[in-house]
Amino acid sequence: MADVFDLTIIGSGPGGYVAAIRAAQLGLKVAVVEKWATHGGTCLNIGCIPSKALLHASELFEEAGHGFKALGIDIPAPVLNLPQMMTHKTETVAANVGGVDYLFKKNKITTFQGIGTIAAPGKVRVTPQNGATTEIETKNIVIASGSVSANLPGIEVDEKKIVTSTGALNLDKVPGKLVVIGAGVIGLELGSVWARLGSQVTVVEYLDRILPGMDSEVARQFQRMLQKQGMEFKLSSKVSGVDKQDDGSLKVKVEPAKGGAAESLDADVVLVAIGRKPYTEGLGLDIVGVGLDERGRVRVDGHYKTSVDGIYAIGDVIAGPMLAHKAEDEGIAVAEILAGQAGHVNYAAIPSVVYTNPEVASVGKTEDELKAEGIEYKIGKFPFTANGRAKAMLATQGFVKILADVNTDRVLGAHIVGKNAGEMIHELVVLMEFSGAAEDLARSTHAHPTLSEAVREAALSLGDGAIHI
Numbered sequence: 001m002a003d004v005f006d007l008t009i010i011g012s013g014p015g016g017y018v019a020a021i022r023a024a025q026l027g028l029k030v031a032v033v034e035k036w037a038t039h040g041g042t043c044l045n046i047g048c049i050p051s052k053a054l055l056h057a058s059e060l061f062e063e064a065g066h067g068f069k070a071l072g073i074d075i076p077a078p079v080l081n082l083p084q085m086m087t088h089k090t091e092t093v094a095a096n097v098g099g100v101d102y103l104f105k106k107n108k109i110t111t112f113q114g115i116g117t118i119a120a121p122g123k124v125r126v127t128p129q130n131g132a133t134t135e136i137e138t139k140n141i142v143i144a145s146g147s148v149s150a151n152l153p154g155i156e157v158d159e160k161k162i163v164t165s166t167g168a169l170n171l172d173k174v175p176g177k178l179v180v181i182g183a184g185v186i187g188l189e190l191g192s193v194w195a196r197l198g199s200q201v202t203v204v205e206y207l208d209r210i211l212p213g214m215d216s217e218v219a220r221q222f223q224r225m226l227q228k229q230g231m232e233f234k235l236s237s238k239v240s241g242v243d244k245q246d247d248g249s250l251k252v253k254v255e256p257a258k259g260g261a262a263e264s265l266d267a268d269v270v271l272v273a274i275g276r277k278p279y280t281e282g283l284g285l286d287i288v289g290v291g292l293d294e295r296g297r298v299r300v301d302g303h304y305k306t307s308v309d310g311i312y313a314i315g316d317v318i319a320g321p322m323l324a325h326k327a328e329d330e331g332i333a334v335a336e337i338l339a340g341q342a343g344h345v346n347y348a349a350i351p352s353v354v355y356t357n358p359e360v361a362s363v364g365k366t367e368d369e370l371k372a373e374g375i376e377y378k379i380g381k382f383p384f385t386a387n388g389r390a391k392a393m394l395a396t397q398g399f400v401k402i403l404a405d406v407n408t409d410r411v412l413g414a415h416i417v418g419k420n421a422g423e424m425i426h427e428l429v430v431l432m433e434f435s436g437a438a439e440d441l442a443r444s445t446h447a448h449p450t451l452s453e454a455v456r457e458a459a460l461s462l463g464d465g466a467i468h469i
């Protein structure tokens with residue numbers, strides 16, 4: 001008789017592969033079904049990891065070109081070797097997806113390659129690209145099928161000239177002119193990569209601000225920093241069409257969001273980065289009756305259970321921020337729940353980071369949200385211009401902003417723009433996890449000289465005052 005698994009997971013992204021590992025660690029017999037040739041999902045193959053490889057390399061290229069001189073390092077102008085930069089990216093991806101394979105073997109997780117379809121509760125059919133279909137018997141199923149890029153009606157992506165993030169991570173030459181549609185995380189990260197490598201980048205955004213959802217003061221100041229780096233922004237604007245010219249170039253039609261006269265922008269490449277949508281194709285959800293919400297996401301309860309017993313869902317395919325670490329934490333939680341434990345994710349303390357230079361990092365409430373909710377708050381702020389280590393590193397752009405409850409001093413949110421902001425945010429995540437007060441942070445000794453001292457100084461400024469300003 002064929003094996004019966006305790007748990008079969010469809011999709012091996014950060015949600016699926018982490019759920020598989022934790023479930024196996026807790027003694028469950030686990031299968032993973034993945035339709036791609038490699039494990040790791042969007043994040044490892046075409047998302048977080050390749051983008052960070054290019055962000056790192058392009059940042060160093062930019063620094064070698066413009067930042068070294070002031071530090072007393074005279075070198076000839078750096079020469080871009082784009083094929084080697086792409087090799088670095090490909091090798092980084094290979095090392096990471098190889099790591100997932102190793103962890104699957106180590107934890108005795110059985111893998112199936114092919115499209116997983118839920119034939120019935122307790123049955124997953126696997127259809128490989130070539131070869132025979134297999135049927136898996138399983139006590140429980142976790143859907144971790146992730147998300148795909150949203151498209152713009154009338155603008156056809158070919159991943160060469162009109163690209164999503166996937167094509168933008170794979171261009172074989174630096175576009176002279178890059179038009180980015182959408183000033184969200186993908187647009188700003190990948191726009192930064194190509195701007196650093198020499199593209200003239202124009203970002204067209206529908207709203208009157210960049211990075212919707214982030215603290216608006218942070219977004220405003222960050223936009224100025226990106227403009228200083230040469231990025232141009234057309235806010236409150238929409239792209240209504242892209243025409244391919246005979247010479248291979250593109251004409252992008254841009255209109256005011258509220259209507260009005262259109263203008264035309266020249267481009268060599270257009271990046272469509274207007275968000276991502278949940279991916280549920282091929283899963284057979286309608287056959288088994290798994291319910292979706294109004295935005296096409298799989299509907300789950302507080303324990304990640306769908307409308308059908310024995311079928312669960314996590315990650316980008318359910319509601320919440322589309323972030324790898326959110327998917328991972330839901331993976332751990334669902335595995336713990338299925339193993340009889342009390343799995344839980346604290347959605348109030350999920351950090352979010354934009355990996356540009358400077359970085360933008362945020363956790364908890366924004367000032368805009370606190371205002372809208374009528375919560376009385378106080379603001380502690382500290383600029384990196386007053387931080388010794390930042391001066392030594394010529395990294396004085398940006399600031400730390402901490403929002404705390406006016407009555408209890410409890411930290412409600414924190415926002416950092418600055419070098420390494422994505423590393424610094426975590427002490428605030430831990431503080432919020434323990435419902436800490438700004439004074440707890442202000443009284444914690446921070447090593448000198450570190451950028452993190454700016455975080456403590458922002459907390460000090462909520463009490464008797466910061467020292468170094």
Ligand code: FAD
Nearest residue numbers: 011013015035041042043047048116146315316322323324
């Ligand atoms: P996914 O990673 O999308 O994985 C889903 C997997 O399921 C895929 O491998 C897919 O092939 C498989 N699958 C789907 N349907 C089936 C089926 N029927 N049968 C078999 N297999 C199936 N997040 C961050 O936190 N930090 C970042 O720096 C970051 N950078 C990003 C950069 C880019 C360019 C992009 C596009 C995204 C980025 N993200 C980042 C978001 C992050 O990638 C996602 O939040 C994360 O991958 C979601 O994980 P998941 O497990 O839910 O789904």
Ligand code: NAI
Nearest residue numbers: 182183184185186187204205206238273274275276322353
């Ligand atoms: P996004 O939701 O972050 O930003 C999309 C932007 O496009 C928004 O500003 C929106 O107002 C704008 N927009 C929408 N329609 C438009 C239109 N027709 N014309 C002009 N602008 C329009 O989505 P993005 O950047 O595509 O990224 C998708 C998701 O991937 C993110 O939400 C994030 O969860 C994840 N991601 C996370 C990263 C990180 O954590 N560092 C990096 C990259 C992606």
